[in-house]
Amino acid sequence: MPNSGAAQIGNVDLVKQLNGAAVYGLIDQNGPISRIQVAELSQLAPASVTKITRQLLERGLIKEVEQQASTGGRRAISIVTETRPFHTVAVRLGRKDATIALFDLSSKVLVEQSYPLSAETQEALQQQLFTIIEHFIAENKNVIRELIAISVILPGLVDPENGKVRYMPHIAVDQWPLVEALNKTFKLASFVGHDIRSLALAEYYFGAGSDCSDSLLVRIHRGAGAGVIINENIFVGRNGNAVEIGHIQVDPLGEQCACGHFGCLETVVSNPAIEKKVKQLLLAGYASCLSAEACTIHDICRAANLGDSLATEVLKHAAVTLGKVIASSINLFNPQKVIIAGEITAADAILFPIIQRCIDTQTLNAFGENLPVVSSQLGNRSAIGAFALVKRAMLNGKLLQHLLDDGRKLPS
Template sequence: MDKQNIMPDTIANLEQVKQKNSANIYKVIEQYKPISRVEIAKISNLAPASVTKITRQLMESGLITEVELQVSTGGRRAISLAPNSDNINIIAIKLGQNLLSIAHYNLSGDKGLNKQITIPKKESCEMLTDFLIGEIAKFITQPTLINEKISAISLTISGLVNPKQGVVISTPTYPFDHFPLANEIEKAFNIPTFIGNHTRCLALAENYFGATKHCQDSILISVHHGVGSGVIIDNKVLLGKNCNIGEIGHIQANPLGKACYCGNIGCLETEVSDTAILNKVKEAISAGKKSAIESDNLNINAIYLAAANGDQLCQSITEQAANYLGKSIAILVNLLNPEKIILAGKIITAGDIFFDTVKAYIKSQTLPDFNNKLEVIGSELSSDITIAAFALIKQAIYEGNLLQRIKV
């Protein structure tokens, strides 16, 4: 028999139970605020003594607060509890292809100061990390933030990430190679730091606050410089042992397509990303194809707008992209049977021509029982670039590992 089964790591298990119970109580308080300890015990199915102990710890670290006195029917007074979210500050960051976005939120989700900075070319990940740390330092020492305690920092990035270890495995844009980015930031500021893949964190954000809030299983597909997805099953983002599930960008869409940096030919990413679409329209116009958009005003927003307004060239290229995407999404639907598909990225501004094509493909290539109930809709949150990183902090709170580390 496995040694681990005979002698379980009792201390680690107890710690996990403690974290889980704290997180459950915090979630109950957040959902039912203001709520008495008696009610918390009823809803969470925990013993009143445990509730008293855990809520005392949560109060000591400043995560919850006593808010008011309720007069019960018997005339006895019960003290209610509520999250102290407005007073907990976090910094949410998106490290984009050329742009660094930094924002301040409180834990209630109110966004405060935010800033976007163009990223100058950096030769090494150490140089990029120094730049990043320098910009975070400037941001948190601004007059409105300098006196605030920052409880956590989170950062999202495109590419392969191990959020459990805080490591960037690789990205198409930057020279990270299994680089402990979260640890470097945490060391610089002595603030708990989390990192995650941007698309998977956006899927999580939609699940907490957006289009999939009341839905258990969903898949978000994001089309930007690349193509990625985030799979939510049972209200949790799928990560697995290797931490990266949903890299649909390297599914082959066109065997006769262009070479991808991954070594494959005609990947979804080389066929339908914003860059691919922009290049296809440029090439078609250079080859003499007619379009209403001026060749000196060629950008991705103009292309999708022209497609929405009936420009034939832009429509046919967008439609082809939607075909490729629809085919890959159909595979995901057959595999995972989600309740909703969320599409994110500028491509959704092409409107019906895009959505109708994707939906038609899904309908023709998936089980009727799956597609009859499936909703295919646009992202509600992708315009807020840092909301994905904010969701990562919420996840850390709900899973308990940040709850233990916050001191307000």
């Protein structure tokens, strides 16, 4: 199937969807903008632009604003997107907890709540997830205006095309048809995505990656993962997953990883790996202001920033290992920016120069030159990656067309 999008819906519908998306995207990016400018930039006939903007206006997705023409003289009518009345329930599903946030279409968080999770099977997890979503919607019914989508991001392997979860690191799942189940229960457009790759997309739309079309996001948390944005899109393979940097072997004699292999990157640089290393060295008698009882990643970063040599050395060791893998990734993907997310960025002044040095010495000069390494701007536990999937579905027209068709068919 060369083009599944075109195969699934008729050509006329696809053209309609893409034209709608082009107009909406231009207004979203450049508004306030006049219809004439939209026609020029989209290269659509002015009559088509008039028709599409009329539909968008009627649906409340854009609004007209009066603008003083730049030459003075008469006032011109411009259009902007209307973002406040359209809400998304965005869920970040963690291993032991879930964050649920209500976003409007401008990516503003209106409410955010955290829920503990205890489920140990796929069925129990789905039940618990749906219960907390129902609870969240009921709790916030006075804030919620038009709910247009539910979006869930999670760790593991996701089949975004079919809306299924193939693998989770802590729960056995069997082709979990999460999108279908969400559709059925909540009767809303639903999306599921990989947590880190969705975060990379969020960085592109709303964060540190918004000024470049190619970027590499690396997130260190309980594991180590990455997302690559190439040409303004998440890079994924045919089955929806790619760039599993956490499982690149960095130490052939290293510890066993959750994946079953030995010495993977995440056995060295993840938060639990760093915490374990510090504990071991403390027990071995190394001097430090840290104690075995208080050495979370937060404590370790704080101690390192205060000059504690044990904490500093452990973080430096992690940075050298991480830097090597980042340098390899740069040779593979040639990004314009490297974005690091995770609790360890609290010690960025120690980590980043080391990573930068690895880039200088281990990448092609043309790839590594003037390549900034920066911290994520979007927080470590946020559900914004889930919202990014909804934003994408507005911009590629799938969700947009669904809203214009007034919910006749749920977008896939």
